[in-house]
Amino acid sequence: QVQLVESGGGLVQAGGSLNLSCTASGRAFNSYGDYGMAWFRQAPGKEREFVAVISWRGVDTYYAEFVKGRFTISKANAKNSLYLQMTDLKPEDTALYYCALDLLDRHTTRRLHYAYWGQGTQVTVSS
Numbered sequence: 001q002v003q004l005v006e007s008g009g010g011l012v013q014a015g016g017s018l019n020l021s022c023t024a025s026g027r028a029f030n031s032y033g034d035y036g037m038a039w040f041r042q043a044p045g046k047e048r049e050f051v052a053v054i055s056w057r058g059v060d061t062y063y064a065e066f067v068k069g070r071f072t073i074s075k076a077n078a079k080n081s082l083y084l085q086m087t088d089l090k091p092e093d094t095a096l097y098y099c100a101l102d103l104l105d106r107h108t109t110r111r112l113h114y115a116y117w118g119q120g121t122q123v124t125v126s127s
Contacts, residue, residue, distance in 0.1 A: 002026040002116045004099050009121030016089050016125070022082040022099030022118055036105040037075060037082045038114065041095035041123075048098070050109040052084065060107055066092075089125045096120040 008020040020039070034056035042048040052063045052073040061073050072085040082099050100114035108114075 002101060004101060004116055004118035006097065006099050006118045006121040009097060009123045011124045011126065012089055014090055014125055014127050017085070017087045018089065018123060020084040020086065020097055020099075020121060020123075024080040024082075024101060024116075034105045036102040036107055038100050038102070038109075039073060039082070039084045039097060040100055040111065040114075041093075041097045042120075043092075043095040046095075048111060050111075051097070053107055053109060054082070055107050056105045062107065062109070064109075086123070089123075091125045091127045093123060094125050095123060097123050 002024060003026045004022055004024050006022045008018060012018055036055055038053035039051040040048050041051050050064050051067055052071055054061045054073045054075050058075050070088045074083045098120045099118045101116040102114050106113055
């Protein structure tokens with residue numbers, strides 16, 4: 001099994017910044033080859049939606065339109081870690097943010113392609 005643990009969420013005023021982290025671990029984790037990772041989010045009463053994805057090598061990234069220019073996804077393979085730098089936060093960014101792992105590094109926005117998920121970290125942006 002693979003465990004994903006997110007951290008870094010909190011309460012921030014509109015226009016502020018937060019940095020999220022996600023660390024992967026587990027007995028089976030090191031047996032996997034290249035994998036992709038992504039961030040998703042889910043606001044109350046809404047479906048979970050794609051935020052950003054990064055390839056194994058960290059060269060390829062892709063963002064949802066509503067976060068382009070404000071959020072930056074990055075990773076540190078040596079630390080089995082994924083990051084999301086969020087700036088210029090808006091009240092509509094309020095959600096539970098999840099990191100997810102795709103064992104096939106498909107660089108995909110589709111939830112069903114991600115085999116492992118963290119428990120989420122709450123981001124609340126006040127107006």
